[in-house]
Amino acid sequence: MVSEVADSSTFTSKTRLSWNYAAFPHRPCTGLVRICPLSEAWKRFEQHVKLIFAGPLKEKDEEEQVSYLLLLWIGEKGRDIYNTFPAFSNDDMKKLQPHYDRFLRYVQPKLNPIFAKYKFNNEVQGTNTFDQFVTKLKLLARDCNFSDAEEMIRDRIVFGIQSEKIREKLINVGEVLTLDKAVQIAQAYEYSQEHLKLMGHQSVHVQALSKSTPHAHSPAERSGRRPPHQTKTRSTPPK
Structure with missing residues:
Protein backbone atom coordinates (compact mmCIF):
# COMPACT_ATOMS: atom_id res chain seq x y z
CA MET A 1 0.00 0.00 0.00
CA GLN A 108 -12.83 7.16 -4.93
CA PRO A 109 -15.48 4.82 -6.35
CA LYS A 110 -19.10 5.89 -6.50
CA LEU A 111 -20.67 4.83 -3.23
CA ASN A 112 -23.42 2.25 -3.15
CA PRO A 113 -25.28 2.97 0.11
CA ILE A 114 -27.52 -0.10 -0.26
CA PHE A 115 -24.55 -2.46 -0.24
CA ALA A 116 -22.87 -0.36 2.44
CA LYS A 117 -25.93 -0.87 4.68
CA TYR A 118 -25.96 -4.57 3.88
CA LYS A 119 -22.37 -4.87 5.10
CA PHE A 120 -23.10 -2.78 8.19
CA ASN A 121 -26.19 -4.80 9.15
CA ASN A 122 -24.32 -8.09 8.82
CA GLU A 123 -21.28 -7.07 10.84
CA VAL A 124 -20.77 -9.08 14.05
CA GLN A 125 -18.03 -9.04 16.66
CA GLY A 126 -16.80 -12.59 16.10
CA THR A 127 -13.29 -13.05 17.48
CA ASN A 128 -12.51 -9.32 17.48
CA THR A 129 -12.18 -7.32 20.68
CA PHE A 130 -15.06 -5.01 21.47
CA ASP A 131 -12.98 -1.94 20.60
CA GLN A 132 -12.12 -3.43 17.20
CA PHE A 133 -15.80 -4.22 16.62
CA VAL A 134 -16.91 -0.65 17.37
CA THR A 135 -14.17 0.84 15.19
CA LYS A 136 -15.26 -1.35 12.27
CA LEU A 137 -18.90 -0.31 12.71
CA LYS A 138 -17.97 3.38 12.71
CA LEU A 139 -15.96 2.97 9.51
CA LEU A 140 -18.79 1.09 7.79
CA ALA A 141 -21.38 3.64 8.92
CA ARG A 142 -19.56 6.46 7.10
CA ASP A 143 -20.82 5.17 3.73
CA CYS A 144 -24.39 4.38 4.80
CA ASN A 145 -25.90 7.89 4.84
CA PHE A 146 -27.70 7.18 8.11
CA SER A 147 -29.81 10.04 9.45
CA ASP A 148 -28.71 9.02 12.97
CA ALA A 149 -25.46 7.08 12.71
CA GLU A 150 -24.94 6.83 16.48
CA GLU A 151 -28.31 5.16 16.98
CA MET A 152 -27.61 2.65 14.20
CA ILE A 153 -24.16 1.84 15.61
CA ARG A 154 -25.67 1.42 19.07
CA ASP A 155 -28.28 -1.03 17.75
CA ARG A 156 -25.67 -2.96 15.77
CA ILE A 157 -23.58 -3.33 18.92
CA VAL A 158 -26.59 -4.88 20.71
CA PHE A 159 -27.37 -7.25 17.83
CA GLY A 160 -23.81 -8.17 16.86
CA ILE A 161 -21.92 -8.40 20.12
CA GLN A 162 -20.52 -11.83 20.97
CA SER A 163 -21.33 -11.91 24.71
CA GLU A 164 -24.90 -12.78 25.66
CA LYS A 165 -24.32 -11.28 29.12
CA ILE A 166 -23.35 -7.90 27.66
CA ARG A 167 -26.33 -8.03 25.29
CA GLU A 168 -28.63 -8.65 28.26
CA LYS A 169 -27.11 -5.71 30.16
CA LEU A 170 -27.58 -3.40 27.16
CA ILE A 171 -31.18 -4.46 26.57
CA ASN A 172 -32.00 -3.96 30.25
CA VAL A 173 -30.96 -0.30 30.02
CA GLY A 174 -33.85 0.21 27.61
CA GLU A 175 -34.69 3.31 25.61
CA VAL A 176 -32.23 5.55 27.47
CA LEU A 177 -29.31 3.53 26.10
CA THR A 178 -26.96 5.75 24.08
CA LEU A 179 -23.95 4.80 22.01
CA ASP A 180 -21.57 6.14 24.64
CA LYS A 181 -23.38 4.23 27.38
CA ALA A 182 -23.35 1.01 25.35
CA VAL A 183 -19.61 1.33 24.74
CA GLN A 184 -19.00 2.07 28.43
CA ILE A 185 -20.97 -0.98 29.59
CA ALA A 186 -19.38 -3.36 27.11
CA GLN A 187 -15.84 -2.12 27.76
CA ALA A 188 -16.28 -2.33 31.52
CA TYR A 189 -17.54 -5.92 31.28
CA GLU A 190 -14.80 -6.99 28.86
CA TYR A 191 -12.07 -5.43 30.98
CA SER A 192 -13.45 -6.99 34.17
CA GLN A 193 -13.41 -10.43 32.53
CA GLU A 194 -9.78 -9.93 31.52
CA HIS A 195 -8.89 -8.94 35.10
CA LEU A 196 -10.70 -11.98 36.54
CA LYS A 197 -8.81 -14.30 34.19
CA LEU A 198 -5.52 -12.71 35.21
CA MET A 199 -6.36 -12.99 38.91
CA GLY A 200 -7.40 -16.63 38.47
CA HIS A 201 -4.16 -17.44 36.67
CA GLN A 202 -2.09 -15.80 39.42
CA SER A 203 -4.05 -17.68 42.12
CA VAL A 204 -3.36 -21.04 40.45
CA HIS A 205 0.32 -20.11 40.14
CA VAL A 206 0.56 -19.25 43.84
CA GLN A 207 -1.13 -22.51 44.85
CA ALA A 208 1.25 -24.49 42.67
CA LEU A 209 4.24 -22.80 44.27
CA SER A 210 2.82 -23.46 47.72
CA LYS A 211 2.47 -27.19 47.04
CA SER A 212 5.97 -27.49 45.61
CA THR A 213 7.69 -25.74 48.58
CA PRO A 214 8.86 -28.23 51.31
CA HIS A 215 7.60 -27.53 54.85
CA ALA A 216 10.14 -26.32 57.38
CA HIS A 217 11.16 -28.74 60.14
CA SER A 218 12.27 -28.02 63.66
CA PRO A 219 15.95 -28.58 64.61
CA ALA A 220 14.97 -31.71 66.58
CA GLU A 221 13.13 -33.17 63.55
CA ARG A 222 16.09 -32.42 61.27
CA SER A 223 18.45 -34.26 63.74
CA GLY A 224 16.21 -37.30 63.86
CA ARG A 225 15.20 -36.83 67.54
CA ARG A 226 11.59 -36.42 68.54
CA PRO A 227 10.63 -33.18 70.20
CA PRO A 228 10.01 -33.56 73.98
CA HIS A 229 6.26 -33.26 73.62
CA GLN A 230 6.28 -36.08 71.04
CA THR A 231 8.40 -38.56 73.14
CA LYS A 232 6.54 -41.83 73.55
CA THR A 233 5.75 -42.78 77.14
CA ARG A 234 5.49 -46.37 78.29
CA SER A 235 2.05 -47.12 79.48
CA THR A 236 1.71 -48.72 82.89
CA PRO A 237 -0.24 -51.97 82.75
CA PRO A 238 -3.17 -52.18 85.10
CA LYS A 239 -2.59 -54.15 88.29
Missing part, protein backbone atom coordinates in the same frame (compact mmCIF):
# COMPACT_ATOMS: atom_id res chain seq x y z
CA VAL A 2 2.75 2.41 0.99
CA SER A 3 6.48 1.95 1.04
CA GLU A 4 9.22 3.63 3.03
CA VAL A 5 12.06 5.15 1.01
CA ALA A 6 15.19 6.36 2.81
CA ASP A 7 16.44 9.84 2.01
CA SER A 8 19.03 11.34 4.32
CA SER A 9 18.85 14.75 2.60
CA THR A 10 15.41 15.44 4.04
CA PHE A 11 14.62 13.11 6.94
CA THR A 12 14.88 9.46 7.86
CA SER A 13 12.15 8.13 5.55
CA LYS A 14 9.25 9.31 3.46
CA THR A 15 6.13 7.68 2.16
CA ARG A 16 5.51 6.77 -1.45
CA LEU A 17 2.13 5.58 -2.69
CA SER A 18 2.09 2.25 -4.49
CA TRP A 19 -0.29 2.67 -7.45
CA ASN A 20 -0.12 -1.06 -8.13
CA TYR A 21 -2.15 -1.75 -5.01
CA ALA A 22 -5.36 -2.00 -7.04
CA ALA A 23 -6.76 -1.31 -10.47
CA PHE A 24 -7.67 2.32 -11.04
CA PRO A 25 -11.43 2.94 -10.76
CA HIS A 26 -11.86 4.81 -14.04
CA ARG A 27 -15.56 3.95 -14.03
CA PRO A 28 -18.05 4.16 -11.16
CA CYS A 29 -18.23 0.96 -9.12
CA THR A 30 -21.47 -0.98 -9.61
CA GLY A 31 -23.10 -4.10 -8.22
CA LEU A 32 -21.20 -5.66 -5.32
CA VAL A 33 -18.01 -3.73 -6.06
CA ARG A 34 -18.25 -1.23 -3.22
CA ILE A 35 -14.85 -0.72 -1.67
CA CYS A 36 -11.85 0.12 -3.81
CA PRO A 37 -8.61 -0.69 -1.96
CA LEU A 38 -6.83 2.11 -3.83
CA SER A 39 -9.12 4.73 -2.30
CA GLU A 40 -8.28 3.44 1.17
CA ALA A 41 -4.59 3.43 0.25
CA TRP A 42 -4.84 7.06 -0.84
CA LYS A 43 -6.55 8.12 2.41
CA ARG A 44 -3.81 6.50 4.48
CA PHE A 45 -1.13 7.97 2.23
CA GLU A 46 -2.66 11.45 2.58
CA GLN A 47 -2.83 11.11 6.36
CA HIS A 48 0.83 10.04 6.48
CA VAL A 49 1.92 12.91 4.25
CA LYS A 50 0.07 15.44 6.42
CA LEU A 51 1.88 14.12 9.48
CA ILE A 52 5.22 14.55 7.70
CA PHE A 53 4.36 18.11 6.71
CA ALA A 54 3.34 18.83 10.29
CA GLY A 55 6.60 17.34 11.58
CA PRO A 56 9.90 16.89 9.70
CA LEU A 57 8.92 19.23 6.86
CA LYS A 58 6.91 21.80 8.79
CA GLU A 59 9.51 24.50 7.99
CA LYS A 60 8.82 24.16 4.25
CA ASP A 61 6.28 26.55 2.79
CA GLU A 62 3.16 25.06 1.20
CA GLU A 63 4.37 25.52 -2.38
CA GLU A 64 7.49 23.48 -1.59
CA GLN A 65 5.35 20.82 0.10
CA VAL A 66 3.31 20.52 -3.10
CA SER A 67 6.57 19.82 -4.93
CA TYR A 68 7.43 17.03 -2.49
CA LEU A 69 4.01 15.51 -3.10
CA LEU A 70 4.18 15.68 -6.89
CA LEU A 71 7.87 15.04 -7.52
CA LEU A 72 8.75 12.45 -4.91
CA TRP A 73 5.79 10.69 -3.36
CA ILE A 74 3.07 10.04 -5.92
CA GLY A 75 5.55 8.49 -8.35
CA GLU A 76 5.55 8.39 -12.13
CA LYS A 77 2.11 6.80 -12.32
CA GLY A 78 0.70 9.47 -10.06
CA ARG A 79 2.15 12.22 -12.22
CA ASP A 80 0.59 10.64 -15.29
CA ILE A 81 -2.76 10.80 -13.52
CA TYR A 82 -2.05 14.37 -12.41
CA ASN A 83 -1.50 15.37 -16.04
CA THR A 84 -5.04 14.24 -16.90
CA PHE A 85 -6.59 16.70 -14.42
CA PRO A 86 -8.08 20.00 -15.60
CA ALA A 87 -5.66 22.88 -15.12
CA PHE A 88 -5.35 24.27 -11.61
CA SER A 89 -5.68 27.98 -10.99
CA ASN A 90 -2.45 29.77 -10.12
CA ASP A 91 -3.60 29.99 -6.52
CA ASP A 92 -4.65 26.32 -6.23
CA MET A 93 -1.40 25.19 -7.84
CA LYS A 94 0.45 26.30 -4.72
CA LYS A 95 -1.93 24.64 -2.23
CA LEU A 96 -1.99 21.04 -1.02
CA GLN A 97 -5.74 20.60 -0.43
CA PRO A 98 -6.81 21.03 -4.07
CA HIS A 99 -4.28 18.34 -5.04
CA TYR A 100 -5.52 16.00 -2.29
CA ASP A 101 -9.11 16.54 -3.43
CA ARG A 102 -8.37 15.87 -7.11
CA PHE A 103 -6.56 12.60 -6.40
CA LEU A 104 -9.22 11.45 -3.94
CA ARG A 105 -11.98 12.04 -6.48
CA TYR A 106 -9.98 10.03 -9.01
CA VAL A 107 -9.51 6.96 -6.81
Whole structure:
Protein backbone atom coordinates (compact mmCIF):
# COMPACT_ATOMS: atom_id res chain seq x y z
CA MET A 1 0.00 0.00 0.00
CA VAL A 2 2.75 2.41 0.99
CA SER A 3 6.48 1.95 1.04
CA GLU A 4 9.22 3.63 3.03
CA VAL A 5 12.06 5.15 1.01
CA ALA A 6 15.19 6.36 2.81
CA ASP A 7 16.44 9.84 2.01
CA SER A 8 19.03 11.34 4.32
CA SER A 9 18.85 14.75 2.60
CA THR A 10 15.41 15.44 4.04
CA PHE A 11 14.62 13.11 6.94
CA THR A 12 14.88 9.46 7.86
CA SER A 13 12.15 8.13 5.55
CA LYS A 14 9.25 9.31 3.46
CA THR A 15 6.13 7.68 2.16
CA ARG A 16 5.51 6.77 -1.45
CA LEU A 17 2.13 5.58 -2.69
CA SER A 18 2.09 2.25 -4.49
CA TRP A 19 -0.29 2.67 -7.45
CA ASN A 20 -0.12 -1.06 -8.13
CA TYR A 21 -2.15 -1.75 -5.01
CA ALA A 22 -5.36 -2.00 -7.04
CA ALA A 23 -6.76 -1.31 -10.47
CA PHE A 24 -7.67 2.32 -11.04
CA PRO A 25 -11.43 2.94 -10.76
CA HIS A 26 -11.86 4.81 -14.04
CA ARG A 27 -15.56 3.95 -14.03
CA PRO A 28 -18.05 4.16 -11.16
CA CYS A 29 -18.23 0.96 -9.12
CA THR A 30 -21.47 -0.98 -9.61
CA GLY A 31 -23.10 -4.10 -8.22
CA LEU A 32 -21.20 -5.66 -5.32
CA VAL A 33 -18.01 -3.73 -6.06
CA ARG A 34 -18.25 -1.23 -3.22
CA ILE A 35 -14.85 -0.72 -1.67
CA CYS A 36 -11.85 0.12 -3.81
CA PRO A 37 -8.61 -0.69 -1.96
CA LEU A 38 -6.83 2.11 -3.83
CA SER A 39 -9.12 4.73 -2.30
CA GLU A 40 -8.28 3.44 1.17
CA ALA A 41 -4.59 3.43 0.25
CA TRP A 42 -4.84 7.06 -0.84
CA LYS A 43 -6.55 8.12 2.41
CA ARG A 44 -3.81 6.50 4.48
CA PHE A 45 -1.13 7.97 2.23
CA GLU A 46 -2.66 11.45 2.58
CA GLN A 47 -2.83 11.11 6.36
CA HIS A 48 0.83 10.04 6.48
CA VAL A 49 1.92 12.91 4.25
CA LYS A 50 0.07 15.44 6.42
CA LEU A 51 1.88 14.12 9.48
CA ILE A 52 5.22 14.55 7.70
CA PHE A 53 4.36 18.11 6.71
CA ALA A 54 3.34 18.83 10.29
CA GLY A 55 6.60 17.34 11.58
CA PRO A 56 9.90 16.89 9.70
CA LEU A 57 8.92 19.23 6.86
CA LYS A 58 6.91 21.80 8.79
CA GLU A 59 9.51 24.50 7.99
CA LYS A 60 8.82 24.16 4.25
CA ASP A 61 6.28 26.55 2.79
CA GLU A 62 3.16 25.06 1.20
CA GLU A 63 4.37 25.52 -2.38
CA GLU A 64 7.49 23.48 -1.59
CA GLN A 65 5.35 20.82 0.10
CA VAL A 66 3.31 20.52 -3.10
CA SER A 67 6.57 19.82 -4.93
CA TYR A 68 7.43 17.03 -2.49
CA LEU A 69 4.01 15.51 -3.10
CA LEU A 70 4.18 15.68 -6.89
CA LEU A 71 7.87 15.04 -7.52
CA LEU A 72 8.75 12.45 -4.91
CA TRP A 73 5.79 10.69 -3.36
CA ILE A 74 3.07 10.04 -5.92
CA GLY A 75 5.55 8.49 -8.35
CA GLU A 76 5.55 8.39 -12.13
CA LYS A 77 2.11 6.80 -12.32
CA GLY A 78 0.70 9.47 -10.06
CA ARG A 79 2.15 12.22 -12.22
CA ASP A 80 0.59 10.64 -15.29
CA ILE A 81 -2.76 10.80 -13.52
CA TYR A 82 -2.05 14.37 -12.41
CA ASN A 83 -1.50 15.37 -16.04
CA THR A 84 -5.04 14.24 -16.90
CA PHE A 85 -6.59 16.70 -14.42
CA PRO A 86 -8.08 20.00 -15.60
CA ALA A 87 -5.66 22.88 -15.12
CA PHE A 88 -5.35 24.27 -11.61
CA SER A 89 -5.68 27.98 -10.99
CA ASN A 90 -2.45 29.77 -10.12
CA ASP A 91 -3.60 29.99 -6.52
CA ASP A 92 -4.65 26.32 -6.23
CA MET A 93 -1.40 25.19 -7.84
CA LYS A 94 0.45 26.30 -4.72
CA LYS A 95 -1.93 24.64 -2.23
CA LEU A 96 -1.99 21.04 -1.02
CA GLN A 97 -5.74 20.60 -0.43
CA PRO A 98 -6.81 21.03 -4.07
CA HIS A 99 -4.28 18.34 -5.04
CA TYR A 100 -5.52 16.00 -2.29
CA ASP A 101 -9.11 16.54 -3.43
CA ARG A 102 -8.37 15.87 -7.11
CA PHE A 103 -6.56 12.60 -6.40
CA LEU A 104 -9.22 11.45 -3.94
CA ARG A 105 -11.98 12.04 -6.48
CA TYR A 106 -9.98 10.03 -9.01
CA VAL A 107 -9.51 6.96 -6.81
CA GLN A 108 -12.83 7.16 -4.93
CA PRO A 109 -15.48 4.82 -6.35
CA LYS A 110 -19.10 5.89 -6.50
CA LEU A 111 -20.67 4.83 -3.23
CA ASN A 112 -23.42 2.25 -3.15
CA PRO A 113 -25.28 2.97 0.11
CA ILE A 114 -27.52 -0.10 -0.26
CA PHE A 115 -24.55 -2.46 -0.24
CA ALA A 116 -22.87 -0.36 2.44
CA LYS A 117 -25.93 -0.87 4.68
CA TYR A 118 -25.96 -4.57 3.88
CA LYS A 119 -22.37 -4.87 5.10
CA PHE A 120 -23.10 -2.78 8.19
CA ASN A 121 -26.19 -4.80 9.15
CA ASN A 122 -24.32 -8.09 8.82
CA GLU A 123 -21.28 -7.07 10.84
CA VAL A 124 -20.77 -9.08 14.05
CA GLN A 125 -18.03 -9.04 16.66
CA GLY A 126 -16.80 -12.59 16.10
CA THR A 127 -13.29 -13.05 17.48
CA ASN A 128 -12.51 -9.32 17.48
CA THR A 129 -12.18 -7.32 20.68
CA PHE A 130 -15.06 -5.01 21.47
CA ASP A 131 -12.98 -1.94 20.60
CA GLN A 132 -12.12 -3.43 17.20
CA PHE A 133 -15.80 -4.22 16.62
CA VAL A 134 -16.91 -0.65 17.37
CA THR A 135 -14.17 0.84 15.19
CA LYS A 136 -15.26 -1.35 12.27
CA LEU A 137 -18.90 -0.31 12.71
CA LYS A 138 -17.97 3.38 12.71
CA LEU A 139 -15.96 2.97 9.51
CA LEU A 140 -18.79 1.09 7.79
CA ALA A 141 -21.38 3.64 8.92
CA ARG A 142 -19.56 6.46 7.10
CA ASP A 143 -20.82 5.17 3.73
CA CYS A 144 -24.39 4.38 4.80
CA ASN A 145 -25.90 7.89 4.84
CA PHE A 146 -27.70 7.18 8.11
CA SER A 147 -29.81 10.04 9.45
CA ASP A 148 -28.71 9.02 12.97
CA ALA A 149 -25.46 7.08 12.71
CA GLU A 150 -24.94 6.83 16.48
CA GLU A 151 -28.31 5.16 16.98
CA MET A 152 -27.61 2.65 14.20
CA ILE A 153 -24.16 1.84 15.61
CA ARG A 154 -25.67 1.42 19.07
CA ASP A 155 -28.28 -1.03 17.75
CA ARG A 156 -25.67 -2.96 15.77
CA ILE A 157 -23.58 -3.33 18.92
CA VAL A 158 -26.59 -4.88 20.71
CA PHE A 159 -27.37 -7.25 17.83
CA GLY A 160 -23.81 -8.17 16.86
CA ILE A 161 -21.92 -8.40 20.12
CA GLN A 162 -20.52 -11.83 20.97
CA SER A 163 -21.33 -11.91 24.71
CA GLU A 164 -24.90 -12.78 25.66
CA LYS A 165 -24.32 -11.28 29.12
CA ILE A 166 -23.35 -7.90 27.66
CA ARG A 167 -26.33 -8.03 25.29
CA GLU A 168 -28.63 -8.65 28.26
CA LYS A 169 -27.11 -5.71 30.16
CA LEU A 170 -27.58 -3.40 27.16
CA ILE A 171 -31.18 -4.46 26.57
CA ASN A 172 -32.00 -3.96 30.25
CA VAL A 173 -30.96 -0.30 30.02
CA GLY A 174 -33.85 0.21 27.61
CA GLU A 175 -34.69 3.31 25.61
CA VAL A 176 -32.23 5.55 27.47
CA LEU A 177 -29.31 3.53 26.10
CA THR A 178 -26.96 5.75 24.08
CA LEU A 179 -23.95 4.80 22.01
CA ASP A 180 -21.57 6.14 24.64
CA LYS A 181 -23.38 4.23 27.38
CA ALA A 182 -23.35 1.01 25.35
CA VAL A 183 -19.61 1.33 24.74
CA GLN A 184 -19.00 2.07 28.43
CA ILE A 185 -20.97 -0.98 29.59
CA ALA A 186 -19.38 -3.36 27.11
CA GLN A 187 -15.84 -2.12 27.76
CA ALA A 188 -16.28 -2.33 31.52
CA TYR A 189 -17.54 -5.92 31.28
CA GLU A 190 -14.80 -6.99 28.86
CA TYR A 191 -12.07 -5.43 30.98
CA SER A 192 -13.45 -6.99 34.17
CA GLN A 193 -13.41 -10.43 32.53
CA GLU A 194 -9.78 -9.93 31.52
CA HIS A 195 -8.89 -8.94 35.10
CA LEU A 196 -10.70 -11.98 36.54
CA LYS A 197 -8.81 -14.30 34.19
CA LEU A 198 -5.52 -12.71 35.21
CA MET A 199 -6.36 -12.99 38.91
CA GLY A 200 -7.40 -16.63 38.47
CA HIS A 201 -4.16 -17.44 36.67
CA GLN A 202 -2.09 -15.80 39.42
CA SER A 203 -4.05 -17.68 42.12
CA VAL A 204 -3.36 -21.04 40.45
CA HIS A 205 0.32 -20.11 40.14
CA VAL A 206 0.56 -19.25 43.84
CA GLN A 207 -1.13 -22.51 44.85
CA ALA A 208 1.25 -24.49 42.67
CA LEU A 209 4.24 -22.80 44.27
CA SER A 210 2.82 -23.46 47.72
CA LYS A 211 2.47 -27.19 47.04
CA SER A 212 5.97 -27.49 45.61
CA THR A 213 7.69 -25.74 48.58
CA PRO A 214 8.86 -28.23 51.31
CA HIS A 215 7.60 -27.53 54.85
CA ALA A 216 10.14 -26.32 57.38
CA HIS A 217 11.16 -28.74 60.14
CA SER A 218 12.27 -28.02 63.66
CA PRO A 219 15.95 -28.58 64.61
CA ALA A 220 14.97 -31.71 66.58
CA GLU A 221 13.13 -33.17 63.55
CA ARG A 222 16.09 -32.42 61.27
CA SER A 223 18.45 -34.26 63.74
CA GLY A 224 16.21 -37.30 63.86
CA ARG A 225 15.20 -36.83 67.54
CA ARG A 226 11.59 -36.42 68.54
CA PRO A 227 10.63 -33.18 70.20
CA PRO A 228 10.01 -33.56 73.98
CA HIS A 229 6.26 -33.26 73.62
CA GLN A 230 6.28 -36.08 71.04
CA THR A 231 8.40 -38.56 73.14
CA LYS A 232 6.54 -41.83 73.55
CA THR A 233 5.75 -42.78 77.14
CA ARG A 234 5.49 -46.37 78.29
CA SER A 235 2.05 -47.12 79.48
CA THR A 236 1.71 -48.72 82.89
CA PRO A 237 -0.24 -51.97 82.75
CA PRO A 238 -3.17 -52.18 85.10
CA LYS A 239 -2.59 -54.15 88.29
